[in-house]
Amino acid sequence: MAIEIEQPCVGLSKVAVSETHGEDSPYFAGWKAYDENPYDETTNPSGVIQMGLAENQVSFDLLEKYLEEHSEASSWGKGSVSGFRENALFQDYHGLLSFRKAMASFMEQVRGGRAKFDPNRVVLTAGATAANELLTFILADPGDALLVPTPYYPGFDRDLRWRTGVKIVPIHCDSSNNFQITTPALEAAYSEAESMNIKVRGVLITNPSNPLGATVQRSVLEDILDFVTRKNIHLVSDEIYSGSVFSSSEFISVAEILEARQYKNSERVHIVYSLSKDLGLPGFRVGTIYSYNDKVVTTARRMSSFTLISSQTQHLLASMLSDKCFTENYIKINRERLRKRYDMIIEGLRSAGIDCLKGNAGLFCWMNLSPFLEKPTREGELALWNSMVHEVKLNISPGSSCHCSEPGWFRVCFANMSEQTLEVALKRIHNFMVKKRSE
Amino acid sequence: MRLLSRKATCNSHGQDSSYFLGWQEYEKNPFDEITNPKGIIQMGLAENQLSFDLLESWLTKNPDAAGFKSEGESIFRQLALFQDYHGFPAFKNAFVEFMSEIRGNKVSFDPSHLVLTAGATSANETLMFCLAEPGEAFLLPTPYYPGFDRDLKWRTGVEIVPIQCTSSNAFQITEAALLDAYQEAQNRNLRVKGVLVTNPSNPLGTTMTRNELNLLVSFIEAKGIHLISDEIYSGTVFSSPDFVSVMEILKARNYENTDVWNRVHLVNSLSKDLGLPGFRVGAIYSNDDMVVSAATKMSSFGLVSSQTQYLLSAMLSDKKFTKKYIFENQKRLRQRHRMLVSGLEKAGIKCLNSNAGLFCWVDMRHLLKSNTFEAEMELWKNIVYDVKLNISPGSSCHCTEPGWFRVCFANMSEETLELAMQRLKAFVTEYSSTVLGQNMSSSHQSIKNSRRRSITKWVFRLSFDDGRDREPDQR
Numbered sequence: 005m006a007i008e009i010e011q012p013c014v015g016l017s018k019v020a021v022s023e024t025h026g027e028d029s030p031y032f033a034g035w036k037a038y039d040e041n042p043y044d045e046t047t048n049p050s051g052v053i054q055m056g057l058a059e060n061q062v063s064f065d066l067l068e069k070y071l072e073e074h075s076e077a078s079s080w081g082k083g084s085v086s087g088f089r090e091n092a093l094f095q096d097y098h099g100l101l102s103f104r105k106a107m108a109s110f111m112e113q114v115r116g117g118r119a120k121f122d123p124n125r126v127v128l129t130a131g132a133t134a135a136n137e138l139l140t141f142i143l144a145d146p147g148d149a150l151l152v153p154t155p156y157y158p159g160f161d162r163d164l165r166w167r168t169g170v171k172i173v174p175i176h177c178d179s180s181n182n183f184q185i186t187t188p189a190l191e192a193a194y195s196e197a198e199s200m201n202i203k204v205r206g207v208l209i210t211n212p213s214n215p216l217g218a219t220v221q222r223s224v225l226e227d228i229l230d231f232v233t234r235k236n237i238h239l240v241s242d243e244i245y246s247g248s249v250f251s252s253s254e255f256i257s258v259a260e261i262l263e264a265r266q267y268k269n270s271e272r273v274h275i276v277y278s279l280s281k282d283l284g285l286p287g288f289r290v291g292t293i294y295s296y297n298d299k300v301v302t303t304a305r306r307m308s309s310f311t312l313i314s315s316q317t318q319h320l321l322a323s324m325l326s327d328k329c330f331t332e333n334y335i336k337i338n339r340e341r342l343r344k345r346y347d348m349i350i351e352g353l354r355s356a357g358i359d360c361l362k363g364n365a366g367l368f369c370w371m372n373l374s375p376f377l378e379k380p381t382r383e384g385e386l387a388l389w390n391s392m393v394h395e396v397k398l399n400i401s402p403g404s405s406c407h408c409s410e411p412g413w414f415r416v417c418f419a420n421m422s423e424q425t426l427e428v429a430l431k432r433i434h435n436f437m438v439k440k441r442s443e
Numbered sequence: 444m445r446l447l448s449r450k451a452t453c454n455s456h457g458q459d460s461s462y463f464l465g466w467q468e469y470e471k472n473p474f475d476e477i478t479n480p481k482g483i484i485q486m487g488l489a490e491n492q493l494s495f496d497l498l499e500s501w502l503t504k505n506p507d508a509a510g511f512k513s514e515g516e517s518i519f520r521q522l523a524l525f526q527d528y529h530g531f532p533a534f535k536n537a538f539v540e541f542m543s544e545i546r547g548n549k550v551s552f553d554p555s556h557l558v559l560t561a562g563a564t565s566a567n568e569t570l571m572f573c574l575a576e577p578g579e580a581f582l583l584p585t586p587y588y589p590g591f592d593r594d595l596k597w598r599t600g601v602e603i604v605p606i607q608c609t610s611s612n613a614f615q616i617t618e619a620a621l622l623d624a625y626q627e628a629q630n631r632n633l634r635v636k637g638v639l640v641t642n643p644s645n646p647l648g649t650t651m652t653r654n655e656l657n658l659l660v661s662f663i664e665a666k667g668i669h670l671i672s673d674e675i676y677s678g679t680v681f682s683s684p685d686f687v688s689v690m691e692i693l694k695a696r697n698y699e700n701t702d703v704w705n706r707v708h709l710v711n712s713l714s715k716d717l718g719l720p721g722f723r724v725g726a727i728y729s730n731d732d733m734v735v736s737a738a739t740k741m742s743s744f745g746l747v748s749s750q751t752q753y754l755l756s757a758m759l760s761d762k763k764f765t766k767k768y769i770f771e772n773q774k775r776l777r778q779r780h781r782m783l784v785s786g787l788e789k790a791g792i793k794c795l796n797s798n799a800g801l802f803c804w805v806d807m808r809h810l811l812k813s814n815t816f817e818a819e820m821e822l823w824k825n826i827v828y829d830v831k832l833n834i835s836p837g838s839s840c841h842c843t844e845p846g847w848f849r850v851c852f853a854n855m856s857e858e859t860l861e862l863a864m865q866r867l868k869a870f871v872t873e874y875s876s877t878v879l880g881q882n883m884s885s886s887h888q889s890i891k892n893s894r895r896r897s898i899t900k901w902v903f904r905l906s907f908d909d910g911r912d913r914e915p916d917q918r
Contacts, residue, residue: 020573020737064520071511071519078509079502088502089495094721095562095714130561130723131526134744141598142451146577167572167598167741205448236446272446280526287525287749289561303451307598310565314748315721316509 025162034389034399043397045424053429056399058214058367059420060248060284062341066334067283070324077323087319094315097308099128103318106325107292111277113331114247119259121294127304128318130289132244132278134311136163136208139274139293142303143238144170144205150240151175151193151207153185155370155406155413157214164208173197173204176409179372182361183216185209185224190231206238206272207231212245212255215406215415216370217346217363219249222256229261229273238272247282247335249365250343262296270296279321281367282338288317342367342419345426349418352430356437367419371400374412376440385411396436398429450598465823465833474831476859484863487833489645489801490854491679491718493775497768498717501758508757511750518753525749528742530559534756538726541759542711545678545769550690556728558738559752561745563675563712563725564594567639569745570708570727571599573737574669580604580633581671582624584616586804586840586847588645595639604628604635607843610806613795614647616640616655621662637669637706638662643676643686646840646849647804648797650680656692660703669706678716678769680799681777705731713755715801716772722751776801776853779860783852786864790871794850801853805834808846810874819845830870832863 034056043051071078080087094100101123108121129135144150146169152160153175164172175193177183190207197204207228211220220228232239241258249255262270275294280286290313295301325331349369350360361370377384382404389402392414403413418426465487474482502509511519525531532554539552560566575581577600583591584606595601606624608614621638628635638659642651663670672689680686689707698704709728714720724747727738759765783803784794795804811818816838823836826848837847852860 016573016733016737017576019576020733025737025740059524061520061524064523067523068517068519075510078511079506080509088499089492089718092495092498092719092721093490093492095723130745130748131743137744142448145448145450148448162740162743167744238446285523287523289526289746289748299447299451303447306593309562309593310568310598311561311745312723314561314723314751316751316754317748320750 019167022166025166034393034401037393038399041397043425043428045422049428050397052393052397052399053425053432054399054420055417055429056401056415057420058281058417059286060281060338060342060367061420062284062345063334063338064284066330066337067285067324070327070330074323074327077320080319091315091319094318095312097305097312099126099308099313100315100318100322102326103322104128106322107277109328110325110331111246111294113328113335114282115255115257115259116252119257119263121259125294125296125301127293127295127301127308128313129291129293129304129308130311130313131280131286132242132276132291133159133163134289134308135276135278135291135293136160136240136242137166137168138304138307138311139240139276139300140164140168140170141307142300143240143274144168145203146170148203148205149173149197151190151197151204153177153183153189153209153213155183155215155403155408157210158401158405158407160208170205171197171202173202174407174409175207178410179361179413182218183213183370184221185228187227187231190228194235204235204237206240208240208242210242210244211258212243212249212365214245214366215368215401215403216361217366217368217415218361218370219255219365222261225256225258225261229258229265229269232272233269236272238274240274240276242276244276244278245281245366246277247338248342248367250339250346251364252335252339254364259294267296271300272297274300283334288321289313290317290321345418345423348423348426349416349430352426353416353433356430356434357441358433358437361413368415368417371414371416372412373414374410376437377412380411382411388412389414391436396432398432465827465835468827469833472831474859476856480862481831483827483831483833484859484866485833485854486851486863487835487849488854489715489851490720491715491772491776491801492854493779494718494768494772497764497771498719498758501761501764505757505761508754511753522749522753525752526746528739528746530557530747531749531752531756533760534752535559537756537759538711539728540762541765542677542728544762544765545716546686546688546691550688550694552690552728556730556735558727558729558735558742559747560725560727560738560742561723561747562714562720563673563710564590565723565742565745566710566712566725566727567591567594567671567673568597568599569738569741570671570710570734571595571601572741573734574671574708575599575601575636576634577601578633579636580628580631581636582606582621582628582638584608584614584620584640584644586614586646586837586842588641589835589839589841591639601636602628602631602633604631604633605841605843606638610795610844610847613649614644614804615652616658618658618662621658625666635666635668637671639671639673641673641675642689643674643680643799645676645800646802646835646837647795648800648802649795649804650684650686650799652684653687653692656687656689657696660689660692660696660698660707663706664703667702669708671708671710673710675710675712676715676800677711678772679776679801681773681780682798684798686799700730705729705734708734717768719755722755723747724751724755779852779857782857782860783850783864786860787850787867790864790868791875792867792871802849802851805848805850806846807848808844810871811846814845816845822846823848825874826867826870830866832866 038052041051043053104123104126108123149171278291401415469483472482474484535554580602712725835849
């Protein structure tokens, strides 16, 4: 066959070979140390305790009890498989109506009924990871930017930027006001983007915040909404931790603010949610985009073809989340247990002479070790972190991996282990601090 | 300032195409045996509904799999927390063994080279992100699955350049067509990154011949580009020739561990073989470690639910079940296919001879008022609105010849298929005598008749070639 050989072999795309997936950062190096020497109460009591994983393991018993009492949720019909084929065939990107209704109602309950959600605005995606990327594809073009307050979830570097080609420009927040977002900081970030000739398409906040473990205050939300309206850009509010607020009244969702404003200018606002944190089901890949913009809803729905939720899982959760008795009880007890864990870790750290940011939500606390750094620099922070991982044998997340502008802060998770393990971790920290003070 | 991205406002999602309009009509007036017997029968949906009873019986006998239990013990927590993008090991093992079984165990697969994705839709898009830059191109033989326009191009910015295939040789890929497509890309200043084929083909319903596969391998070798083989219908091959995967060809040519070996990637799914499109189970298989690594990380954007991975790992590990399922499923598909083909024949309509898939590629060129796509659209509208059958027009599949339609046969009951065939026969009888008859002079009519005769001869020859490839090959 006379086919000439014309050019050298082609390789992979730039996206494929880039490092924007971020997996070579220190954030992941700590995980490696854990994987190589994982703590186990009985078999490896001196191993590395995983405190870098924001998982919620405190309320599984409630879910297990529900499943035991409602086998039809996992088996397509009481004692039979009659609903199986319909479910197996269901790949409509609108998602199961019963599930969307259940999701909307659950989101309302989590907000204490202070905001209403329309099931027809709920778009389903395989996790919040997919939801955030999808929204970025819809709201911004390659080369454009989203403004994100620091410190932020390290995964955003991948989720918002990798395949989309969109940039993140940080909104710098610091401890002088408990890391709250201010209008000057928003303006500064916007100007910074402008000076680099980058078009800003929106602001993305996480409320409650990861890694701060604190809700965003009403006045701050109002300021952010005013800012995005002034600049004619979008606001994405990732409320993935909304059900993990220790006290219901302290969480204010952007949805409430919009309702109070009678939905004026709301078509620029989009909420991301997921069941990975509140229900502790990251494996089931259940995320959602709730948008007040019809075109975004339609487009997101179409794009969700690339990331649909298994209909088997939609069926299970439609059943569970429609059970208002179950959900009300779950939300209440989950909250209480998280608060108890939070109190435990705060007290344990305080007695070791360590302060944390005052938090009221999430699966972690934002710990301040800046007084104990050899040097008040990123290197100083990483050196201390190295000791934490390899000497104290706790995998915690250094603030630099969250793009924090002040060195010395660390995110420490408390809901992904037993109480006993948390005690062990606190004891290790206590001993480490005693040793450090004597040096 | 424009409020949404260019991607959001463009039409690359393809949802305004006729392919989807037919669906919309169906949604407005869907056939139901009892409640709406005059409604539109859906024949545009490539679903496999023939073998659910086998799955249901397995589920009834194995309640633990859906009940989050392993050997009677609850593993709910482990599954709920399992979000490792490397995938559930037991599931990947079972999946590659199932893939192997479907290929008659002529090739085997390494589970560590399998990347799980939320459906083949996600797998195809992910491969584009891994292999091509925005503005680069992949060559695809026409006719092709309309969804590719969205899946391969929309968010990736990659272009599709068609490899034109025609009925003159049963739509097989030729060297000339490949070279023409490559040249066309050059003319459009598009750098070609690879070729993507669907084997068995959608919408043709045919398996690729060894000749075509060898041609493709040689072509990508010479051009130094990638080959993606979407083998999503591999389990639906119901008669000979047997399914030959491109991996088999590579093995036969001793290409293991060569550069070419690393540039061939498979896409798979359980949506067609097992009839589980709702469960979103797709996969990429690549011999290239870098592709596997990049695709694995990207799968974070579309992981398979651990609940579903567990259920299917149990099901696919049951080898007695999979053997029985594959055999029985193929048998039922064969029967349905025969039913559709003979039903069409009674209406004087021929199809491309096919041995796979959930549909036939139907030749209605003789029913066109003129040899144009406008005429095809007109005929299609008649069939959707008057005959009340939603079938897919060839133009939506980028076919270069007007008059071909994809008609599905596995997504309805036998009775419904019978009814569809009756409606079609009644339509053709009336249409031929009134609409077509009026528009033709007698000489035109006789030319048409003789063309119909030679086409008939050709199709007849094909249908007797069951045991052999359609072109002489190197076997």
